[in-house]
Amino acid sequence: MRKCGGVILEEKQKQISPFLVFFLVHSVQVGVGVLGFQRIIMKSAGNDAWIAVIAAGISINVAIMIMYLLLNKQQKDLIDIHKDLFGKWIGGFFSLIWIIYWLVIGLVVLRSYIEIVQVWVFPLINIMMFSIIILGLVYYNVTGGFRVVAGISFLGVVIPFYIFLSFLFPIEYANFRNLLPVWNHSVKELSIATKDMMLGLLGFSTLLMYYPYIKHPKKSQKWAHFGNLLTIGIYLFILIITIAFFSEKQVSKQIWATLSMWKIVELPFIERIEYIGITSWILIILPNICLSVWAASKGIQKMFHFHLNKVIPVILILLLFATVAIQGRETIDKLNQYLAIAGLGLVFIYLPILTILSFFFTKKRKGNTGNG
Amino acid sequence: MRLRRQRRRLNKGIEKEKEKEKEKEKDESIESLFQQLNGSNDFTLSTLPYEEHTLSIGYYSTLIDSEILHRDIFPFLKDLDAISSLPTLLPIEEIILTTDISVVRDNLLKGYTLIFDVNNLNLFGLVKSDVDKTRQVSLPEVEFSVVGPKESFVESLDTNINLVRKRLPIPEFVSKELIIGKLSKTRVSVLYIQGVANEENIHTVIQRLTDLDFDQITDSSMITQLIQDNQNSPFPQLIDTERPDRIATAVAEGKIAILVDGAPHGLIGPTTIFEFFSAFEDYYLNWLVASFFRLVRFFAVLFSILATPIYVAVLTYHYELIPKDMVATLVTSRSAIPLPPILEALVLELAIELLREAGARLPTKVGQTIGIVGGIVIGTASVEAGLTSNVLLIIVALAALASFTTPVYQMGNTIRLIRFPFLLMAHYMGFIGVAISFCYLLIHLLKLTSLGRPFLEPFYPPRVQDFKDALIRLPYSLQSKRPIQEQTEDTMRFNGDKAKKKADPKK
Numbered sequence: 001m002r003k004c005g006g007v008i009l010e011e012k013q014k015q016i017s018p019f020l021v022f023f024l025v026h027s028v029q030v031g032v033g034v035l036g037f038q039r040i041i042m043k044s045a046g047n048d049a050w051i052a053v054i055a056a057g058i059s060i061n062v063a064i065m066i067m068y069l070l071l072n073k074q075q076k077d078l079i080d081i082h083k084d085l086f087g088k089w090i091g092g093f094f095s096l097i098w099i100i101y102w103l104v105i106g107l108v109v110l111r112s113y114i115e116i117v118q119v120w121v122f123p124l125i126n127i128m129m130f131s132i133i134i135l136g137l138v139y140y141n142v143t144g145g146f147r148v149v150a151g152i153s154f155l156g157v158v159i160p161f162y163i164f165l166s167f168l169f170p171i172e173y174a175n176f177r178n179l180l181p182v183w184n185h186s187v188k189e190l191s192i193a194t195k196d197m198m199l200g201l202l203g204f205s206t207l208l209m210y211y212p213y214i215k216h217p218k219k220s221q222k223w224a225h226f227g228n229l230l231t232i233g234i235y236l237f238i239l240i241i242t243i244a245f246f247s248e249k250q251v252s253k254q255i256w257a258t259l260s261m262w263k264i265v266e267l268p269f270i271e272r273i274e275y276i277g278i279t280s281w282i283l284i285i286l287p288n289i290c291l292s293v294w295a296a297s298k299g300i301q302k303m304f305h306f307h308l309n310k311v312i313p314v315i316l317i318l319l320l321f322a323t324v325a326i327q328g329r330e331t332i333d334k335l336n337q338y339l340a341i342a343g344l345g346l347v348f349i350y351l352p353i354l355t356i357l358s359f360f361f362t363k364k365r366k367g368n369t370g371n372g
Numbered sequence: 373m374r375l376r377r378q379r380r381r382l383n384k385g386i387e388k389e390k391e392k393e394k395e396k397e398k399d400e401s402i403e404s405l406f407q408q409l410n411g412s413n414d415f416t417l418s419t420l421p422y423e424e425h426t427l428s429i430g431y432y433s434t435l436i437d438s439e440i441l442h443r444d445i446f447p448f449l450k451d452l453d454a455i456s457s458l459p460t461l462l463p464i465e466e467i468i469l470t471t472d473i474s475v476v477r478d479n480l481l482k483g484y485t486l487i488f489d490v491n492n493l494n495l496f497g498l499v500k501s502d503v504d505k506t507r508q509v510s511l512p513e514v515e516f517s518v519v520g521p522k523e524s525f526v527e528s529l530d531t532n533i534n535l536v537r538k539r540l541p542i543p544e545f546v547s548k549e550l551i552i553g554k555l556s557k558t559r560v561s562v563l564y565i566q567g568v569a570n571e572e573n574i575h576t577v578i579q580r581l582t583d584l585d586f587d588q589i590t591d592s593s594m595i596t597q598l599i600q601d602n603q604n605s606p607f608p609q610l611i612d613t614e615r616p617d618r619i620a621t622a623v624a625e626g627k628i629a630i631l632v633d634g635a636p637h638g639l640i641g642p643t644t645i646f647e648f649f650s651a652f653e654d655y656y657l658n659w660l661v662a663s664f665f666r667l668v669r670f671f672a673v674l675f676s677i678l679a680t681p682i683y684v685a686v687l688t689y690h691y692e693l694i695p696k697d698m699v700a701t702l703v704t705s706r707s708a709i710p711l712p713p714i715l716e717a718l719v720l721e722l723a724i725e726l727l728r729e730a731g732a733r734l735p736t737k738v739g740q741t742i743g744i745v746g747g748i749v750i751g752t753a754s755v756e757a758g759l760t761s762n763v764l765l766i767i768v769a770l771a772a773l774a775s776f777t778t779p780v781y782q783m784g785n786t787i788r789l790i791r792f793p794f795l796l797m798a799h800y801m802g803f804i805g806v807a808i809s810f811c812y813l814l815i816h817l818l819k820l821t822s823l824g825r826p827f828l829e830p831f832y833p834p835r836v837q838d839f840k841d842a843l844i845r846l847p848y849s850l851q852s853k854r855p856i857q858e859q860t861e862d863t864m865r866f867n868g869d870k871a872k873k874k875a876d877p878k879k
């Protein structure tokens with residue numbers, strides 16, 4: 001680590017250029033959620049769900065702004081901020097909550113993906129073997145360091161992008177009148193939908209860990225916002241097509257409406273394009289798992305001063321057991337809900353408080369040293 | 373830790389010096405040296421009794437050119453009054469006068485002729501008279517091109533450097549020579565342009581080469597394996613080429629080249645994966661044509677890796693994927709086949725590998741026959757016998773053909789190898805297995821570096837500027853900057869604005 005003027009930043013060679021934050025933020029926001037978010041938000045907001053998506057996007061942008069306020073002020077990652085503000089023990093406790101949160105994100109993404117594979121492709125798949133293979137991928141990636149993790153985030157956005165073109169096929173059968181009448185739901189219904197929408201978008205909080213790995217971190221803020229915008233664009237695009245393609249009642253019966261939409265696509269050399277979609281989706285969920293596992297293991301390494309390459313296998317084995325232990329749709333759904341509540345609390349309540357506290361305390365401390 | 377390492381290094385240094393001293397002691401006297409050398413029959417030592425003094429002359433008859441000996445040395449020796457006047461007497465420019473026995477020994481082995489006065493053993497004269505037996509510069513065979521120069525490297529380092537230097541007649545073009553190999557004492561040259569090539573890259577190459585501790589270097593491909601960043605990767609991380617024009621261009625671009633004596637191939641680094649798919653002919657064709665062929669080659673590689681695994685995956689698990697019209701074709705071709713898709717594919721893939729290997733090991737003319745016999749006879753026979761399907765035969769043959777489009781031979785081998793894990797994973801998990809193998813490949817490529825520079829550049833880290841010469845090749849007027857990958861000291865190749873203007877007289 002290089003120390004310059006009290007600011008702790010990582011070695012230059014390990015750092016990434018600021019615009020890659022665009023892909024880092026975007027890649028963790030698009031995961032398994034895209035395949036089935038429609039039912040959840042249309043439950044309360046119906047054909048006005050697109051308003052909820054925009055509202056969620058704006059709130060996330062505000063959250064990103066708050067995060068950058070905190071990070072630009074402190075110039076270090078969350079673990080160090082906690083340590084400075086609350087001391088070793090209480091700070092460590094808060095850090096541990098975040099680490100568990102990130103780990104559960106990785107777990108939920110992996111388990112939900114396996115569920116989709118089970119339902120759509122291989123009903124009799126051996127979950128143990130499948131998880132071992134995917135976590136092997138994660139291990140291979142994360143041990144390469146942050147640059148490689150950022151690399152898979154970049155490739156995970158760029159390479160599978162062709163898949164979004166396939167959503168143009170349902171437009172042929174779409175009925176855009178379904179969007180009308182606009183604003184026929186109450187503000188309360190819309191805010192519930194907004195809350196539900198935000199669940200899938202909260203993975204960007206890993207930014208709190210990789211901030212020191214960004215070259216000129218202050219310049220990266222606009223890229224983080226753009227990354228979020230692209231996410232919202234993609235969700236909006238898929239949602240509008242879903243609203244136009246399905247009726248509200250149909251959507252309420254589709255757990256994975258996006259996948260169901262693919263059934264209409266017909267190409268001369270391929271039928272059932274959802275197989276291609278699910279297959280390509282590996283490259284989309286991989287950065288999700290890698291980044292959250294990286295953030296968690298980096299946090300543990302900083303707190304307990306273990307070697308990073310020893311932390312990662314332990315974490316992955318824990319994840320493996322947890323993945324195998326979770327059985328059934330209800331458990332996965334419940335886990336998703338708890339995670340969502342925890343995420344909302346952490347990002348929208350805890351983080352602003354922490355930011356205010358950090359401004360307050362660092363100012364005071366500076367004043368003290370000035371007087372003394 | 374660091375202290376201990378330093379101490380170990382110090383100890384090593386002291387030991388080395390001791391060894392050197394021992395060696396010196398051993399060879400202190402000329403008599404013992406001659407005794408050692410006389411052990412081999414091609415060493416000749418003869419005495420020439422002239423009137424004033426008696427000269428002795430020694431050489432390896434297999435290393436020296438007898439014509440030089442007879443024409444340029446013997447006739448002049450008669451007039452020699454002292455060894456110290458050898459340089460003025462003989463019409464040869466490289467003459468060493470020394471008192472050191474170890475210098476005498478080393479140069480005798482390099483093809484020098486030893487001349488000394490029997491009565492005065494204090495001064496030895498060494499005259500360069502080595503024979504230069506190498507083949508003529510010939511056509512490139514591995515990287516043949518229809519357009520462009522048709523010279524290729526030969527096994528002599530000096531000829532090879534000459535081939536490069538005549539393309540870069542500037543004093544900044546530097547060739548640093550190193551000796552590697554305890555037994556082979558191979559001369560290895562590092563070529564670069566001072567002020568263009570990145571200093572750090574130069575240091576990396578020279579440091580890695582000097583740190584090499586190996587007994588015998590017989591070819592440049594051994595150097596690649598020994599100094600590349602990840603030695604356990606199937607991907608070569610330095611380009612090897614037999615074209616001097618390619619080396620010259622690479623060096624001018626800010627890269628570093630390594631030439632090895634006795635090897636008809638040079639090495640280039642740092643490089644990226646995309647360069648392995650660019651034939652040098654691309655630079656001699658119009659940019660549109662060149663870009664098209666590059667894309668074709670790139671898709672050929674993807675096809676070569678993915679075609680058979682996808683066939684296996686679809687037929688094993690995802691037959692719903694096949695459209696109605698295509699089902700009939702597949703069913704008729706596969707209905708009689710008793711083997712599961714994976715075995716069918718493995719048998720055919722291995723048969724193709726067998727043909728290739730047999731063709732490569734046999735002499736050219738026999739090899740061609742083998743190719744025809746194997747390709748046509750075995751192919752049709754196995755389809756008629758109902759062992760493989762027509763469709764798969766086409767796919768496997770095309771995939772093999774596609775893997776041969778890679779301009780760099782070593783990369784072609786890699787591509788044929790990595791197809792097999794894909795096949796096995798396709799059999800195990802269908803499409804998802806293929807995707808997982810693809811992810812492994814991507815992460816592996818992300819992790820690879822070439823002389824410390826990212827291997828997947830300009831794709832990752834994304835550098836838009838370097839895309840001008842990666843998947844496609846843009847016109848030369850847009851190529852005014854050197855690639856960022858090389859981190860060159862001087863980034864401009866030429867003035868881009870000037871290149872765009874044409875100085876035609878206006879009509």
